[in-house]
Amino acid sequence: MRSLICSTFAFFLCIINCSAQAAAEFRGVWIATLENIDWPPRGATTNAQKAEFIRQLDMHQRNGMNAVIVQVRPAADAFYPSPFEPWSQWLTGKQGRAPSPYYDPLQFMIEEAHKRGMEFHAWLNPYRADFHIGSTSIAPTHITRRHPEWFLSYGGKKYFDPSNKLAREFVVNVVKDIVKNYEVDAIHMDDYFYPYRIAGKLWPDAVSYKKSGTLLSKDDWRRSNVDSIILRLSGAIKEVKAWVKFGISPFSVWRNQDKDERGSDTQAGQTNYDDLYADILLWLEKGWIDYVAPQLYLEIGHPKIAYEKMLDWWSRNSYGRHVYIGHGIYRVNERNQAWKDPNELPDQIKLLRQYPNVHGSIYFSSKSFNRNPNGWNDSLQNNYYREPATIPVMDWLPKRP
Numbered sequence: 378m379r380s381l382i383c384s385t386f387a388f389f390l391c392i393i394n395c396s397a398q399a400a401a402e403f404r405g406v407w408i409a410t411l412e413n414i415d416w417p418p419r420g421a422t423t424n425a426q427k428a429e430f431i432r433q434l435d436m437h438q439r440n441g442m443n444a445v446i447v448q449v450r451p452a453a454d455a456f457y458p459s460p461f462e463p464w465s466q467w468l469t470g471k472q473g474r475a476p477s478p479y480y481d482p483l484q485f486m487i488e489e490a491h492k493r494g495m496e497f498h499a500w501l502n503p504y505r506a507d508f509h510i511g512s513t514s515i516a517p518t519h520i521t522r523r524h525p526e527w528f529l530s531y532g533g534k535k536y537f538d539p540s541n542k543l544a545r546e547f548v549v550n551v552v553k554d555i556v557k558n559y560e561v562d563a564i565h566m567d568d569y570f571y572p573y574r575i576a577g578k579l580w581p582d583a584v585s586y587k588k589s590g591t592l593l594s595k596d597d598w599r600r601s602n603v604d605s606i607i608l609r610l611s612g613a614i615k616e617v618k619a620w621v622k623f624g625i626s627p628f629s630v631w632r633n634q635d636k637d638e639r640g641s642d643t644q645a646g647q648t649n650y651d652d653l654y655a656d657i658l659l660w661l662e663k664g665w666i667d668y669v670a671p672q673l674y675l676e677i678g679h680p681k682i683a684y685e686k687m688l689d690w691w692s693r694n695s696y697g698r699h700v701y702i703g704h705g706i707y708r709v710n711e712r713n714q715a716w717k718d719p720n721e722l723p724d725q726i727k728l729l730r731q732y733p734n735v736h737g738s739i740y741f742s743s744k745s746f747n748r749n750p751n752g753w754n755d756s757l758q759n760n761y762y763r764e765p766a767t768i769p770v771m772d773w774l775p776k777r778p
Contacts, residue, residue, distance in 0.1 A: 397730065402766040403668075403701045403737025405444035406437050406746070407500070410467050411451035411508065415743040420470060423478045427485060433743050434489055440746065440754055441762025444496040446565050446626075446739060449483055450551065452513070453506040453520050453537075457483035457559070461551050466514035473516030487560055496562040496768055498624065499555055503548055503566050503606065507535035520547065529582060532575045539571060539602040539654075540585045548606060549613050556617040563622035564614055568672060570603050570655040573647055599654040611665040620777045626670040626703060626739070627657045629687050631694070641690040644681040661696040667771055668698055670739050674705025676715035677724055685728055692732040699736045699769060702729050706740050709750040719751040726761050736769045 413419045416433065417426040437445065449456040454465035454472055458481060463473035468482065476482065483499070490497040506521050507513050510533055515521060521528055521535055527544040528535045537544040552564055571580060582599075591598045607625075614623050632640035632650045639658070640648075649655040660666045671691050677684045691700050704725060708716040715721055729735045740746070746754055 398761065398764045399730065399766060401736075401769040403444060403699070403739070403769055404442045404762060404766060405446050405496075405498070405701065405737070405739040406442055406743050407739060407741045408433065408445055408447045408743045409451075409741075410448040410456060410465065411502075413467050416447075417468065417482075423476050423480055426468075426476075426482070427480075430486060431489060434493055434495070436746060436754075437743070438493050438495070440757045441765065443494065443766060443768055444498060444562075444739075445486075445490050445743075446498040446500050447486055448500040448502075449555070450499075450501040451505070452502065452508045457481055457555070459551070459554065461547070461554065462520065463516040463518050470514075471516075472514040473518060483555075483559055491560070497560075498563040498565040498622075499559070499561040500565040500567065501552065501555075502569055504537040504539060504571075505534065505569055506537055509533060510535060529580070531572055531580055532578065534572070536572060538582065538585055539599065539606065540582060540589060545602075545606045545609065549609050552610055553613050553617055556614055556621050561621060563624055563667070564610070565624045565626065565670075567626045568628045568649075568653065568655075570653045571599060572653075574652050596651070596654070600650070600656050603654050604656060604659065607660050607665050608663075619775050622667040622771065622774065623665075624668040624670060624701075625655075625657065625660065625666050626672060627655060628653065629671050629673050629675070629682055629703075631657055631690075639694075642686050643683075658694060658696070661694070661698050664696075664698070664773070666698065667774065668701055668736075669695070670701040670703050672703040672705070672741070673725075674703065674708065674741070676708075676713070676721055677728070678715075684725060688725075688729055688732065688735065692734040695734045699771060700734060701737045701739050702735060704738055704740050706745045706750065706753065707742055709745065717751070719753070719756075722751070722753050723756055723761065737766075 408415045410416060416430055418429055453462055455462045456465055456468055464475050466472040469476055487497045506528055527537055527541050529538050586595055611623055614621050627649050630641055630643050630645035630648045632648050633643050633645055634640040649657055657669060661669060673684050673687050675682045675684055
């Protein structure tokens with residue numbers, strides 16, 4: 378009987394500890410602007426854009442969030458007045474057209490986030506330049522028109538050639554401009570480095586590879602190209618404002634264990650290292666990035682890429698940097714039964730709180746919260762995020778003056 382009582386006590390103690398709220402915990406939401414996924418509403422006026430952004434921030438504040446990660450450069454365009462790139466078509470309906478009545482959306486969004494005690498992470502896609510060749514609005518001043526030799530076409534889209542040094546420097550200058558002129562808390566980049574492979578289609582960089590004269594294999598050369606821009610961006614951000622963070626949100630799997638003993642117990646069809654040429658572990662080990670937000674968008678117990686296995690793997694491979702887990706709550710709208718279960722998200726939060734090397738969560742994406750899916754807004758407000766949390770401190774960075 379005594380053994381049973383002890384076991385029961387331990388069980389409930391585990392439940393309490395797993396759901397216990399940390400005083401410092403990153404709680405973020407991705408707000409995607411590509412194709413108006415989350416914001417702004419298509420065709421909305423300036424006032425309507427502002428009102429909708431405020432509505433979303435207020436919703437996230439009620440849910441206990443303390444950060445927003447907002448896409449301000451989806452395709453070599455801008456949600457702010459940029460000396461390098463035209464206004465985004467997803468802001469005004471036509472690339473290069475300024476908002477009217479005029480305002481600076483980035484400045485507005487930063488101010489509104491900071492009013493609510495939220496960090497603002499400026500989310501940029503590094504290489505995508507034309508999202509739909511032939512149908513996307515492309516301004517005469519767009520970089521694909523001014524320097525067509527910098528770009529490669531693949532799968533109906535145009536991308537910067539990652540091996541082109543001038544193109545890399547252009548992206549660095551775009552980032553430096555944002556950090557210099559805006560009070561962003563971080564620069565954030567997602568998982569689109571070299572594009573995901575398309576069956577039967579080769580990435581068209583044979584000419585670039587031959588011109589490079591490198592002795593590296595093509596795969597190592599590609600990884601070196603991505604390493605170069607990450608290192609350059611890291612240095613440039615800290616050179617302008619040393620306290621601004623640099624984060625990457627990679628695809629969930631670095632490498633499968635059958636390819637590398639350091640890899641995860643997974644069966645991913647594509648991986649960061651082998652297909653996107655993004656060596657995230659190197660960037661963490663070298664301290665080039667301040668946080669990683671792996672997109673663990675699959676459910677607990679998934680047969681090939683299980684949430685709990687990836688959570689454990691990333692917690693063991695953080696190299697002292699912060700880890701924020703990306704949750705795929707958008708999947709509640711799919712047929713997958715796992716995401717119809719109201720316990721899926723709470724169970725994911727409880728699991729990650731067992732790992733001291735994991736510092737919080739980011740949710741994809743903002744609009745998924747609009748209808749309180751599975752009652753998760755209520756769960757966050759009344760339980761998991763009931764108490765406010767501060768942003769975890771990065772001891773290696775100086776404080777903002």
